[in-house]
Amino acid sequence: MDFPLGHTAGPPGDPIAQTAIVGAALDCLERVRSPGTIIDLDLAWPGDRSWKRADAGETRKPRDDTPQYQSDDDRAAAEEVHRAGRCRLCLGIDGQ
Structure with a gap:
């Protein structure tokens, strides 16, 4: 297909x-x-095949150092994990 x-x-x-x-x-x-x-x-x-010629365009957002969260609850949970020193991603990066 x-x-x-x-x-x-x-x-x-x-x-x-x-x-x-x-x-x-x-x-x-x-x-x-x-x-x-x-x-x-x-x-x-x-329909016709015009969709094959259409440029989908650039849809990616620019890279950003600011964390992005789904919701405020998501942010709170991530911050708690970080404060408790259980963040596997940032271990060692920010002095933990």
Whole structure:
């Protein structure tokens, strides 16, 4: 299948294609015997192929030394681990 990045399980809102893809993947667990085997599912991304020409653009954020957390609770938990000297990542980096 030649689908846009992030859509390896099929087009959104297309349970028939998604079921076929997952079923074929599970079937490969029994059928495929050698690395590199390719099974053609004869599925195509709906519509034209303009998605192949489109530049996805740069989506990465610039590197930053400031820690990033999912939530305030996440931050509090990480800071507690650090204060207690149990942080495996920063052990020795900041004098601990």
